[in-house]
Amino acid sequence: MRRAALAIGYGFLYLPICLLVVWSFNDSRLVNVWGGFSTRWYVELAHDTRFLDAAWLSVRVALSSATLATILGTLAALALVRFGAFRGRLLFTGLLAAPLVMPEVITGLALLLLFVALEQLIGWPEGRGFLTVVLAHTTISTAYVTVVVRARLGQIDPSLEEAAQDLGARPAKAFLAVTLPLIAPSLAAGWLLSLTLSLDDVVTTQFVSGPGATTLPIEVFSSVRLGVSPEINALGSVIVFVVGAGIIVAWRLMRGRE
Amino acid sequence: MAKLADSWGRRLVLALPFGWMSVFFLVPLLIVAAISLAEPRIGIPPYEPLWDWSGGGLPAFQGSLANFALLFSDDLYVSAFFQSVKIAGISTACCLLIGYPMALAIARAPASRRGPLLMLVILPFWTSFLIRVYAWMGILKDEGLLNLALQWLGVIEQPLVILNTDLAVYIGIVYSYLPYMILPLVGVLERQDPALLEAAADLGARPLKAFLAVTLPLSLPGIVAGSLLVFIPAVGEYVIPDLLGGGDTNMLGKALWDIFALNRDWPTASALAVALLAALVLPLALVQRLQRRMEAA
Numbered sequence: 001m002r003r004a005a006l007a008i009g010y011g012f013l014y015l016p017i018c019l020l021v022v023w024s025f026n027d028s029r030l031v032n033v034w035g036g037f038s039t040r041w042y043v044e045l046a047h048d049t050r051f052l053d054a055a056w057l058s059v060r061v062a063l064s065s066a067t068l069a070t071i072l073g074t075l076a077a078l079a080l081v082r083f084g085a086f087r088g089r090l091l092f093t094g095l096l097a098a099p100l101v102m103p104e105v106i107t108g109l110a111l112l113l114l115f116v117a118l119e120q121l122i123g124w125p126e127g128r129g130f131l132t133v134v135l136a137h138t139t140i141s142t143a144y145v146t147v148v149v150r151a152r153l154g155q156i157d158p159s160l161e162e163a164a165q166d167l168g169a170r171p172a173k174a175f176l177a178v179t180l181p182l183i184a185p186s187l188a189a190g191w192l193l194s195l196t197l198s199l200d201d202v203v204t205t206q207f208v209s210g211p212g213a214t215t216l217p218i219e220v221f222s223s224v225r226l227g228v229s230p231e232i233n234a235l236g237s238v239i240v241f242v243v244g245a246g247i248i249v250a251w252r253l254m255r256g257r258e
Numbered sequence: 259m260a261k262l263a264d265s266w267g268r269r270l271v272l273a274l275p276f277g278w279m280s281v282f283f284l285v286p287l288l289i290v291a292a293i294s295l296a297e298p299r300i301g302i303p304p305y306e307p308l309w310d311w312s313g314g315g316l317p318a319f320q321g322s323l324a325n326f327a328l329l330f331s332d333d334l335y336v337s338a339f340f341q342s343v344k345i346a347g348i349s350t351a352c353c354l355l356i357g358y359p360m361a362l363a364i365a366r367a368p369a370s371r372r373g374p375l376l377m378l379v380i381l382p383f384w385t386s387f388l389i390r391v392y393a394w395m396g397i398l399k400d401e402g403l404l405n406l407a408l409q410w411l412g413v414i415e416q417p418l419v420i421l422n423t424d425l426a427v428y429i430g431i432v433y434s435y436l437p438y439m440i441l442p443l444v445g446v447l448e449r450q451d452p453a454l455l456e457a458a459a460d461l462g463a464r465p466l467k468a469f470l471a472v473t474l475p476l477s478l479p480g481i482v483a484g485s486l487l488v489f490i491p492a493v494g495e496y497v498i499p500d501l502l503g504g505g506d507t508n509m510l511g512k513a514l515w516d517i518f519a520l521n522r523d524w525p526t527a528s529a530l531a532v533a534l535l536a537a538l539v540l541p542l543a544l545v546q547r548l549q550r551r552m553e554a555a
Binding site: 001002003005006008009010012013014016017019020023030031032071072073075076078079083086088091092094095096097098099101103104105106107109110111113114116117120135136138139142146171172196199200202203206207217220221224225227228232233235236239240243246247 | 267268271272274275276278279280281282283284285286287289290293303356357359360362363364366367375378379381382383384385386387388389390392393394395396397399401402403406433436437440486487490491493494495496497500501510511514515518524527528531534535538542545546
């Protein structure tokens with residue numbers, strides 16, 4: 001019984017991904033014809049500047065927004081865990097929880113309207129592009145980082161930091177020397193989570209990006225709407241390989257530390 | 259002196275994220291609410307100002323509920339609302355049916371195997387959502403892999419039309435959101451004391467009866483949490499109905515994008531966003547309550 005439940009469940013989760021990878025090596029352009037093993041779609045992908053440019057933009061957006069979100073999310077988690085009751089705590093908690101469950105069409109529309117209104121009022125941000133996409137991704141990711149870091153911070157004994165302060169360390173120094181190294185793994189996890197969220201986001205990005213700023217998911221989305229294409233099979237497989245390799249490395253590192 | 263620096267530091271720690279989330283999350287939602295009352299026009303930006311300053315002295319408020327009246331009187335949007343709720347509801351039930359046995363099996367697996375099994379549930383999250391939905395296009399289309407396999411097995415003669423129907427949307431949503439259902443379920447099932455089941459068995463309950471009387475009721479918080487995590491994003495889903503659904507698949511998230519991008523009618527799109535949010539207020543409030551209870555525990 002249990003074995004069957006697991007086999008069916010995991011089969012359902014993994015079969016589509018496996019088929020995609022296998023079919024990315026199909027020489028034929030058609031899905032229903034196996035034309036033999038070939039890597040020609042990977043070669044074509046590597047020469048497609050459309051996807052390469054979009055991927056480079058996506059990487060820059062993801063690195064910027066993940067880093068900003070990790071800083072903001074860590075500060076937010078610190079305030080929530082260590083500050084006890086303060087005015088506006090309920091609103092603050094709500095603001096950090098809402099992006100996790102808000103339908104993305106609403107978040108995207110709301111941010112776009114903000115950027116348009118701001119541009120009218122103060123002339124910033126000028127147009128839509130790299131900057132607006134980074135601001136939008138940072139906002140959503142901050143909520144996720146807060147959840148991850150807050151969970152870890154809650155497990156750490158505050159008396160450790162108090163001991164450092166009793167020994168003469170200023171609060172900032174005590175935090176950097178004692179608490180930060182202890183919560184560092186959760187910061188890394190939050191940063192990686194933000195990175196993947198940003199690299200994968202379609203809906204919000206579609207609202208807040210401009211004509212000159214096409215991220216990889218937007219480029220993929222617009223070509224996928226026209227139908228199945230072998231080049232996208234190859235691109236999808238590359239993403240699966242990169243993520244798989246990343247996770248194996250992360251797993252090894254964690255094992256090594258234990 | 260240290261005290262003063264401390265209080266400044268504390269203020270900064272709170273002010274930075276609080277300020278950011280206020281400016282980039284709270285204020286935008288308030289703008290959506292405001293613009294939902296404005297009158298659409300052709301131009302940049304495509305809405306009339308809410309306040310008329312031309313009369314001198316106090317400005318006159320020009321907003322109205324006309325956009326909402328339009329939404330409620332148009333069958334297209336009313337049916338989009340009911341179809342979204344129906345599709346999200348049925349998908350949530352399917353996720354529960356597939357996810358519960360999996361969660362139970364993971365929770366009762368030996369502790370050493372639980373970690374890797376959970377990891378395998380989370381792993382697809384880290385690959386691209388878009389690519390996973392796209393993979394289904396190649397499987398479900400008329401000359402796709404599913405029809406190919408079924409024809410080869412001799413189950414069907416003519417290919418089944420699945421892609422661009424509601425069925426494909428159900429498959430896509432269940433596939434994409436299944437992990438959201440499994441994770442909270444494993445969380446509650448893992449913590450259940452096996453002694454409870456033993457006690458039920460000692461008192462003569464058969465396994466099925468013990469499951470219905472003990473395991474299932476105790477896992478209710480996990481069922482509620484998982485269902486909300488699937489239902490809420492599914493109601494506003496845009497990518498899946500756009501890629502897998504057909505012309506008559508009518509969901510709110512897609513309708514919102516169409517009004518916004520194709521009609522360039524931002525006030526009506528805002529009104530739709532407010533209506534969508536209002537429909538989700540109850541489930542969102544439930545999430546908030548659950549979260550607070552978990553914090554208290």
